[in-house]
Amino acid sequence: MTDLHLWLIPLVPLAGFLVNGLLGRKFQKRVVTTVALVASLIPLLQVAVIVTKFGSLALPHIENLGPWIQAGSFHADFSFQLDQLTLVMLSVVTGVGFLIHIYSVGYMGEEDGYWRFFAYMNLFLFFMLTLVLAENFLLMFVGWEGVGLASYLLIGFWYTRDAAANAGKKAFIVNRIGDFGVLLAMFLLIEHFGSVSFTEVFSAIAAHPAWQGGFLTAIALFIVLGATGKSAQIPLYVWLPDAMEGPTPVSALIHAATMVTAGVYIVARTHVIFDRSPYALAIVAIIGVATAFFAATIGLVQTDIKRVLAYATISQLGYMFLGCGVAAYSAGIFHLVTHAFFKALLFLAAGSVIHALSGEQDMRAMGGLRQKIPITFWTMTAAVLAISGFPPLAGFVSKDEILYQTFIAPNGGKLLWAIGLLTAGLTSFYMFRLWYLTFFGESRTQTAAIEEEAAPVHARSDTKLVLEAEPQAHPVHESPWIMLGPLVILAILSVIGGWMGWPEGLGGSNWFSRFLEPAVGVLPAPSSPESHLTELILALVSTFVAASGWLAAHIMYYARPELPARLTAQFPARYALLKNKYWVDEIYAAIVVAPVLFIARWVLAVLIDRGLIDGGSLTAGYSAQGLGALVARIQSGNIRSYAGWLAFFAAALLAASYFGWTTHFFLQ
Amino acid sequence: MVPIAYYLVLSAVLFSIGVAAFLIKRNIITVFMSIELMLNAVNLAFIAFSRQWSQTTGHLQVNGQIFVFFVMVVAAAEAAVGLAIIIAVFRARNTLNVDQIDLMKL
Numbered sequence: 001m002t003d004l005h006l007w008l009i010p011l012v013p014l015a016g017f018l019v020n021g022l023l024g025r026k027f028q029k030r031v032v033t034t035v036a037l038v039a040s041l042i043p044l045l046q047v048a049v050i051v052t053k054f055g056s057l058a059l060p061h062i063e064n065l066g067p068w069i070q071a072g073s074f075h076a077d078f079s080f081q082l083d084q085l086t087l088v089m090l091s092v093v094t095g096v097g098f099l100i101h102i103y104s105v106g107y108m109g110e111e112d113g114y115w116r117f118f119a120y121m122n123l124f125l126f127f128m129l130t131l132v133l134a135e136n137f138l139l140m141f142v143g144w145e146g147v148g149l150a151s152y153l154l155i156g157f158w159y160t161r162d163a164a165a166n167a168g169k170k171a172f173i174v175n176r177i178g179d180f181g182v183l184l185a186m187f188l189l190i191e192h193f194g195s196v197s198f199t200e201v202f203s204a205i206a207a208h209p210a211w212q213g214g215f216l217t218a219i220a221l222f223i224v225l226g227a228t229g230k231s232a233q234i235p236l237y238v239w240l241p242d243a244m245e246g247p248t249p250v251s252a253l254i255h256a257a258t259m260v261t262a263g264v265y266i267v268a269r270t271h272v273i274f275d276r277s278p279y280a281l282a283i284v285a286i287i288g289v290a291t292a293f294f295a296a297t298i299g300l301v302q303t304d305i306k307r308v309l310a311y312a313t314i315s316q317l318g319y320m321f322l323g324c325g326v327a328a329y330s331a332g333i334f335h336l337v338t339h340a341f342f343k344a345l346l347f348l349a350a351g352s353v354i355h356a357l358s359g360e361q362d363m364r365a366m367g368g369l370r371q372k373i374p375i376t377f378w379t380m381t382a383a384v385l386a387i388s389g390f391p392p393l394a395g396f397v398s399k400d401e402i403l404y405q406t407f408i409a410p411n412g413g414k415l416l417w418a419i420g421l422l423t424a425g426l427t428s429f430y431m432f433r434l435w436y437l438t439f440f441g442e443s444r445t446q447t448a449a450i451e452e453e454a455a456p457v458h459a460r461s462d463t464k465l466v467l468e469a470e471p472q473a474h475p476v477h478e479s480p481w482i483m484l485g486p487l488v489i490l491a492i493l494s495v496i497g498g499w500m501g502w503p504e505g506l507g508g509s510n511w512f513s514r515f516l517e518p519a520v521g522v523l524p525a526p527s528s529p530e531s532h533l534t535e536l537i538l539a540l541v542s543t544f545v546a547a548s549g550w551l552a553a554h555i556m557y558y559a560r561p562e563l564p565a566r567l568t569a570q571f572p573a574r575y576a577l578l579k580n581k582y583w584v585d586e587i588y589a590a591i592v593v594a595p596v597l598f599i600a601r602w603v604l605a606v607l608i609d610r611g612l613i614d615g616g617s618l619t620a621g622y623s624a625q626g627l628g629a630l631v632a633r634i635q636s637g638n639i640r641s642y643a644g645w646l647a648f649f650a651a652a653l654l655a656a657s658y659f660g661w662t663t664h665f666f667l668q
Numbered sequence: 669m670v671p672i673a674y675y676l677v678l679s680a681v682l683f684s685i686g687v688a689a690f691l692i693k694r695n696i697i698t699v700f701m702s703i704e705l706m707l708n709a710v711n712l713a714f715i716a717f718s719r720q721w722s723q724t725t726g727h728l729q730v731n732g733q734i735f736v737f738f739v740m741v742v743a744a745a746e747a748a749v750g751l752a753i754i755i756a757v758f759r760a761r762n763t764l765n766v767d768q769i770d771l772m773k774l
Contacts, residue, residue: 636770637770637771638766638770639699639769639770640690640691640694643690643691644691647687647690647691
């Protein structure tokens with residue numbers, strides 16, 4: 001059996017984290033950069049080596065490093081697993097991760113906490129790679145918690161800003177709710193299987209065809225709870241838009257390409273459980289499609305460029321859930337991969353725009369950037385076309401796969417498909433809205449005004465707008481090549497990345513699904529010559545929908561830019577509803593946060609902590625003190641009083657023994 | 669032959685005088701002497717018992733007498749150390765009244 005040293009893949013970034021995290025403060029910037037890039041490059045190279053050897057491996061390839069926890073018959077090992085699904089995730093995480101590390105060198109170059117940033121990024125890679133490589137639920141949970149930690153640290157990277165610190169806390173706490181679900185799922189697994197190993201659990205399920213629903217549904221639903229937290233699905237999606245307070249490369253790596261897809265990964269990984277529970281699958285599908293639609297509608301009216309992308313991410317994650325929910329796991333994973341390409345690209349390009357505008361994130365203050373930052377423009381165009389679903393770009397292929405699988409799924413598949421299709425139209429609309437607002441029309445930037453006046457450059461005083469990359473306003477400028485390089489590579493991937501799963505209905509072979517079949521099962525609706533026509537028609541329909549989304553955006557934000565304001569005025573209530581994100585944050589604040597805070601403040605803090613715990617310990621302390629004070633009076637310092645006590649008690653003992661009250665008497 | 673009870677009563681009386689003097693007297697020298705008195709009362713009881721036991725068993729029993737020698741040695745040592753302490757205390761505080769030597773008070 002070949003030894004691939006899988007443990008090295010996560011451990012190298014961990015070493016990078018330790019070196020930079022412990023010593024980085026004293027290093028020169030060059031050294032920090034080198035350490036971080038090498039620590040993220042080595043796993044990528046190792047994955048590349050694994051890819052070359054992959055054909056000759058016996059799958060799933062498991063490497064057990066030794067026991068971790070042993071309690072009676074239960075054991076959890078440090079063991080790593082490599083199969084097709086892991087390989088796909090590894091490629092995405094290391095590949096996109098390395099590109100974003102390179103980009104960050106340029107983007108974060110001026111930041112004070114440069115070493116801290118790269119230490120956290122490497123830490124994230126360590127946990128994410130542990131998550132995807134783990135062979136048992138417990139080790140996976142280490143990664144699962146760890147990426148949440150890294151996410152918290154990076155969202156709150158600018159911890160001096162209240163908004164960033166709060167966003168970090170929110171992300172962490174909301175994720176904890178989901179993690180609770182994963183924990184409960186693990187407890188159920190231990191109770192029913194006595195094991196948390198993927199191999200053992202899945203083979204136990206495979207050995208009992210009679211097990212349907214029941215406790216498997218319970219486990220699946222708890223896993224779904226965890227997945228909704230990590231993957232920002234209804235009802236736990238609220239943290240992701242706020243997470244945009246972090247630096248843009250973080251948004252690209254963690255909150256678009258990798259960490260948020262962990263929920264999709266866990267569902268695909270445990271598909272054996274979900275396959276036995278149609279009920280849980282239906283819930284996944286409904287959550288997915290509802291989130292996709294809901295987030296897309298909010299995305300329509302957001303003005304912060306990163307928030308639009310955040311809602312787009314939530315929406316696209318919804319598609320992945322929809323794919324998993326109709327048991328087309330490979331379609332979900334396929335969308336995960338292509339989404340990692342184009343959404344990382346969108347964020348990085350948005351970061352490049354923000355960089356060009358010296359920290360401006362509000363799309364209302366952009367516009368007309370097409371000629372000024374051409375490379376960013378063209379790469380962003382590729383990403384926008386990809387996410388909107390124009391053939392033959394990556395997003396079209398994977399989204400269509402999901403929609404097609406949904407369409408032919410039994411039990412309300414048509415309805416889910418219709419909502420998914422509508423969402424695709426909305427997606428196309430808001431992505432082109434972003435595109436037009438950013439790159440076309442009149443320049444609305446403040447720096448443009450500065451340039452025209454040829455006045456000295458001043459820092460903007462507008463405190464509402466967040467200064468991100470640089471504290472000073474410069475003329476609009478294209479980013480350096482260290483940032484553009486990753487953009488170009490990701491743009492190429494966004495264009496061609498989908499071709500590895502080109503559907504059979506359109507003359508392809510759907511190699512990607514075939515490849516994943518051993519790990520996540522066959523597609524529920526394998527392609528047949530009869531279904532090719534359906535596939536083709538659906539592809540045409542969704543292309544048409546994407547095109548109409550583009551057309552609507554073209555009219556509203558390019559041809560007749562006065563139209564959006566008129567629409568807003570015409571439907572104020574609906575606009576307010578979307579603008580305020582359905583008041584979900586406010587509702588949560590009222591029905592969840594407020595009671596929790598109330599309990600914390602009055603029941604826990606006042607009653608339990610100050611009343612019971614403080615009260616109890618104070619009482620004990622004071623009573624001991626009082627007793628001591630009482631007894632201390634015996635020590636008067638007067639020798640004759642000591643002698644008196646001594647004589648008195650000696651006489652008393654004498655008398656007692658004389659009357660027979662000896663120890664012997666007491667012992668009876 | 670004087671009965672042992674006489675010795676014991678004498679010993680008890682001497683001991684009680686010692687205790688009373690220890691408690692009542694304020695002069696530290698007197699207190700010291702009362703301690704000597706108590707020790708010697710005990711010595712007397714030891715000797716009396718030693719003699720009594722020799723008679724009862726028919727052999728010479730010297731345990732009690734050896735104890736007395738120990739007590740004497742300790743008393744001599746105590747007197748040496750104690751008097752030295754008294755001199756030191758007197759030099760420091762210029763008094764021999766035990767009620768005024770209460771530095772160990774809380």
